[in-house]
Amino acid sequence: MVALAAAAGVATDARAAPQTFNTALPVGKGNFVFREQFFAFEASDDPSPADRDLNVRGSIPVRGYGVTSDLALFGILPWLGKELDLTTPGGQRISRGTNGFGDAQIFARYTVFQKDMRGSNFRIAPFAGLELPTGEDDDHDSLGRLPQPLQSGSGSWDPLGGVIVTWQTLDYQIDAQLAYKANTQANGFEFGDEFRFDTSLQYRLLPRELGPGVPGFLYGVIEANLLHQAKDKIGGFNDPNSGGTRLYLSPGLQYVTRKWIVEAIVQIPVVQDLGGTALEDDYALRVGFRGNF
Amino acid sequence: MKTLVRIALAVLASTWVATAALAAGPSYRIEVAGLACPFCAYGIEKELNAIDGVERVETSIREGTVIVTMKDGTALDEATAKRAVKDAGFTLNGFTQAGQ
Numbered sequence: 001m002v003a004l005a006a007a008a009g010v011a012t013d014a015r016a017a018p019q020t021f022n023t024a025l026p027v028g029k030g031n032f033v034f035r036e037q038f039f040a041f042e043a044s045d046d047p048s049p050a051d052r053d054l055n056v057r058g059s060i061p062v063r064g065y066g067v068t069s070d071l072a073l074f075g076i077l078p079w080l081g082k083e084l085d086l087t088t089p090g091g092q093r094i095s096r097g098t099n100g101f102g103d104a105q106i107f108a109r110y111t112v113f114q115k116d117m118r119g120s121n122f123r124i125a126p127f128a129g130l131e132l133p134t135g136e137d138d139d140h141d142s143l144g145r146l147p148q149p150l151q152s153g154s155g156s157w158d159p160l161g162g163v164i165v166t167w168q169t170l171d172y173q174i175d176a177q178l179a180y181k182a183n184t185q186a187n188g189f190e191f192g193d194e195f196r197f198d199t200s201l202q203y204r205l206l207p208r209e210l211g212p213g214v215p216g217f218l219y220g221v222i223e224a225n226l227l228h229q230a231k232d233k234i235g236g237f238n239d240p241n242s243g244g245t246r247l248y249l250s251p252g253l254q255y256v257t258r259k260w261i262v263e264a265i266v267q268i269p270v271v272q273d274l275g276g277t278a279l280e281d282d283y284a285l286r287v288g289f290r291g292n293f
Numbered sequence: 294m295k296t297l298v299r300i301a302l303a304v305l306a307s308t309w310v311a312t313a314a315l316a317a318g319p320s321y322r323i324e325v326a327g328l329a330c331p332f333c334a335y336g337i338e339k340e341l342n343a344i345d346g347v348e349r350v351e352t353s354i355r356e357g358t359v360i361v362t363m364k365d366g367t368a369l370d371e372a373t374a375k376r377a378v379k380d381a382g383f384t385l386n387g388f389t390q391a392g393q
Contacts, residue, residue, distance in 0.1 A: 027382070029380035117327065170354070
């Protein structure tokens, strides 16, 4: 289920920005930004006899507010639909799942360094916040209580933080993020802590030459996401079939106008070094739009 | 007759254009450091449009400039423009009156 955390990696800012994580670009004072991202994620490479096949669909709405041009507050409340198909020890193929709101995230981002030049800018912005247990964490189906990773929510209060660096020019934009989420225990279960290192390059494909006014920009995007998750703990003991390291490479496109952005990206796992029989990812697809109001 | 109508329309149109031009106040050329994407341009335009007396805002992303035209009888000072650009998250790098 490490994959699920990666698939739910959230891009929050409504600026021209990476699609799998955040940017340090500003939210104007007193302004709201809006982002909606839909995603589909599948993991089916199961080394165990259960032959598990996990599908997750969802949407990730993000709202941002600029308290000042340096300080922005963000709120995220995902909606998730999870379905796990597996073969029981008796040979029967069954399906388990749920859907509903997931755990919300709230966090603040503050720009500590800003260098603006003609046609380019550079920013460093740390952030800190909390993942709240807003998702259902005690859902049942006909077979009983769903395993914790299949619940919509974790039930735990999880602090998170990190730092984002952005270098933006008229021709391209580079973003990088280091992030950590310290997962805490709930219902006798504790997801392993998560460490992320994300990078993104956006290159302006069109227009090739800038004319007058403010034309729309079509960016080609390549992002890389390195995610390491510690082992989950069940009843205080490490689950050997959990945790590990994943690296995704993600090509995408993004069209940016003055008032809105549409974008799409595919996350492809290129390295998966996982614990025990942890399920390997197949892909994650994200499609979204952003608005400025 | 047709010629007379055309002349009358041309006179009316030119009078309207001239009136509109005369009604416009001074315009200012603002250089914005850090402006590098269309979405950011809109953030700056929103802040500038919120200033009392602003009639029109035109951005050139290539030049990194914004031309702000004021309504007749109003003016824009550098401190106000600087605050608006700062509130959008960017830096004012130049402020000159571009025309009356």
